[in-house]
Amino acid sequence: MSSGVCLRVLRAAGSPPAASSGSWSRVRLPADPRHAPRRGLSASGRGGTMNVFNREMKKKQKEWAASLRDGDQFDYLRDEVGGRVADRVYDIVRTFPLALDIGGGKSHIAGHLSKVQSAPVTYENSDLQKQSRRSEIPTHRLLADEEFLPFKENTFDLVVSSLSLHWINDLPGALRQIQQVLKPDGVFIGAMVGGETLYELRCSLQLAETEREGGFSPHVSPYTAVTDLGNLLGRAGFSMLTVDVDDVQVNYPGIIEVMTDLQGMGESNCAWNRKSLLHRDTILAAEAIYKEMYGNEDGSIPATFEILYMIGWKPHESQAKPAKRGSANVSFGDLSKISQPTNTNTS
Template sequence: MSSRVCGRVLQRLQTAGSPPAASSGSWSCRLQAGPRCEPCRGLSVASRGTMNVFDRTMKRRQKNWAAALQESHQFDYLRDEVGSQVADRVYDIARTFPLALDIGGGKSHIAEHLSKEIVERLFLTDISETTLKQRRQSEIPTHCILADEEFLPFKENTFDLVMSSLSLHWINDLPGALKQIHQVLKPDGVFIGAMVGGETLYELRCSLQLAETEREGGFSPHVSPYTAVTDLGNLLGQAGFNLLTVDTDEVQVHYPGIIEVMTDLQGMGESNCAWNRRSLLHRDTILAAAAIYKEMYGNEDGSIPATFEILYMIGWKPHDSQAKPAKRGSANVSFGDLSKISQPTNTDKS
């Protein structure tokens, strides 16, 4: 497993200015613009024996609401960036894929960067029917299917390529989902995916925890739990993939303030949908969090950064044609003999 870390900065295309005055009611109104939250139910265990952390019904409603916004395209900057990175990894593989699957593809953020010479036919799935209706046009013949990422409605050994961009981090049973992806792939098929993970939104998480502890005497989780990059390789291996590649990419977006961060997360359909989430934040807590955010992480120009750690993964379904490691004990040279090998000396030819 290889690892690569790089970083980029995206500037949010939003007019920076002073935040609304404390007497204004626009702060609370903007935060309550999203879909109504259900009562907190806590963590539960599904019948199949896996942890049920996320409310998938709420996530569907969040994505439908976000896609129905009049200016929903202005919140697609992160998905566009990650989708182009996934497409670049597809181009790195020197072959043509007759049939591909994009899991949780939404508006087809990956396919718009691909050509018909690389992917001949594509199946696009998403949990949100409103998002699928806004699929972007591409030259690849595409079939849209309303399907949950946790239950893929496809037969075994169907696809030559499976892709996923920014949807797997809302899966309750990630090991099970990876096994399903492995199952629908043909032998020697490849899975290329990207998901949010690691220390994503640590600035927002810390600011809200400190503010809530100060104003309310305790805090609740307001940012979703994420998968660590150190666990991703093991999960792919347990699902049956080999020839693994895992790397991380840190994307930092600058915003005018904490309200804009929360508003954009809602517009992306990326609001927290964990069962143990709180349905609302008190106004005093939001004001305190905004001040803490700017004090701890603010830039000199008055903006604040929000960090997204993107985990990229590549895994292949085993096939006899793939390169395999030599059998244990087949080596004919000992590591101890390496010190006896003389290095060539430089001679002065002058």
């Protein structure tokens, strides 16, 4: 499987494909000066864009994870969240002839949206068990950048994304582009990691590093807070917004297994201000702190992944709109004057 960000175009059955079903189309975008690595506040974009993540480092991390021979054992979280995103697609009573899956990977969403061939898989270091899925939806894959979508406006009926957008520097810009490539009355359904993710690991490492080294550096990447997500979607031009939070907790034997699985997922820290080396004494101290503060009775330790789910629609004249301010003909004060029916005993 090729590495890098995968933009997967999904065509519903009966829709005319742009190429043969299941084919691969690799599109290399022309060099763009905005892709050059920069730290801190970038001059590009409206009002400047925060450049928190080293995107080149994240690309290398994903390439390494994709090259693992036994990489499927690290897919449990993506499969779980992909299934929950698919459930939200099923909640909408509508067909979507053309859809875009940003960061599609190994059909973590599409595998739940069509007939699939399944085989049981047990994931090491995890209490999650899922089915290995292979989607039958005709797809066309493009290697591109989530921050620079290579599609025309008003192209897709549906855009989905699962566990990809949290590594974007210009999240407001990416959401605006998603809104633009949707057709009017199209819908975006996504999931991304939230700010409380891996709080157990973050706290344990900070306490251990402060004790052993006299200070701490960030070892877990910063993520978007749920309180900001609705505002970002609104600013991007979406309407009829829905945002909800779900915690997925996975139990591991120890802190080494937590960090090993994060590497295997391609989810290691890639912030510019990350510290590349953890001393052995610090890791041992963090292990003890982790088990003391958060450990389970059986000796395992929990790792919590806060998942933010979002749904936003591109505005269309057919959509329900709130009434104009001042147009109500009944006040809340009048409700108190409504008499309640009384029960009468006819016996």
